Amino acid sequence: MSQVALPHDAKAGPTKSEVRAVTLSKLDLQQSDHFVDVGSCTGAVTVEAARRVGRVTALERKAERLEVTEKNLAANEYDAAVTVRHAEAPEEFPEDADAAFLGGSRNFEAVLDRALESGVDRVVMNVARLEVAGEAVEAFRDRGVLSEVVQLQVSHGYELAGATSFDAQNPVYVVVGRRDAEGMA
Numbered sequence: 255m256s257q258v259a260l261p262h263d264a265k266a267g268p269t270k271s272e273v274r275a276v277t278l279s280k281l282d283l284q285q286s287d288h289f290v291d292v293g294s295c296t297g298a299v300t301v302e303a304a305r306r307v308g309r310v311t312a313l314e315r316k317a318e319r320l321e322v323t324e325k326n327l328a329a330n331e332y333d334a335a336v337t338v339r340h341a342e343a344p345e346e347f348p349e350d351a352d353a354a355f356l357g358g359s360r361n362f363e364a365v366l367d368r369a370l371e372s373g374v375d376r377v378v379m380n381v382a383r384l385e386v387a388g389e390a391v392e393a394f395r396d397r398g399v400l401s402e403v404v405q406l407q408v409s410h411g412y413e414l415a416g417a418t419s420f421d422a423q424n425p426v427y428v429v430v431g432r433r434d435a436e437g438m439a
């Protein structure tokens with residue numbers, strides 16, 4: 255399938271394609287999964303997941319960003335049944351989810367609790383701010399689901415004086431939780 259198209263922009267997104275690639279591999283999505291994207295914003299992760307699983311629920315607390323999710327979904331091909339909801343999680347978090355991505359950090363401990371109650375066995379949270387990353391790691395560890403913490407730093411090459419130089423993006427912490435976690439590998 256073609257690359258994800260994101261013709262519509264929103265502040266705070268998108269999760270960059272390289273970061274999405276790692277995030278999705280850690281989520282280990284299966285066709286039978288019901289996947290929940292908390293903080294869908296541009297819908298970049300929603301679209302990627304909708305190409306891998308049978309059902310997706312996208313939650314976004316900001317109405318104008320949820321509209322961007324919807325418009326970008328319309329610009330892409332996917333097979334999943336996708337539900338988009340204007341809600342601040344844990345509100346509206348579905349009761350039969352299998353895997354979840356927390357791209358937004360508001361209420362994240364309550365969201366994590368709800369996700370685990372709902373039956374999620376894979377959950378990934380991406381965090382840019384160091385202190386929040388520390389809190390996220392503790393929250394995952396306290397619930398016995400901390401499996402991995404990956405720090406990603408991506409730089410993109412550009413041409414400079416006939417050679418290649420790099421533009422660095424901010425680091426991202428990818429906190430990976432699994433129900434069967436036995437602590438960090």
Ligand SMILES: C[S@@+](CC[C@H](N)C(=O)[O-])C[C@H]1O[C@@H](n2cnc3c(N)ncnc32)[C@H](O)[C@@H]1O
Pocket residue numbers: 266267268269270292293294295296297298299313314315316319341342343344357358359360361362365
């Ligand atoms: C960094 S952006 C996520 C980017 C998104 N993954 C993308 O690719 O465009 C975080 C988003 O999460 C939303 N958000 C934060 N906490 C939330 C919550 N508890 N429930 C729903 N949305 C939330 C914010 O409004 C924001 O749009």
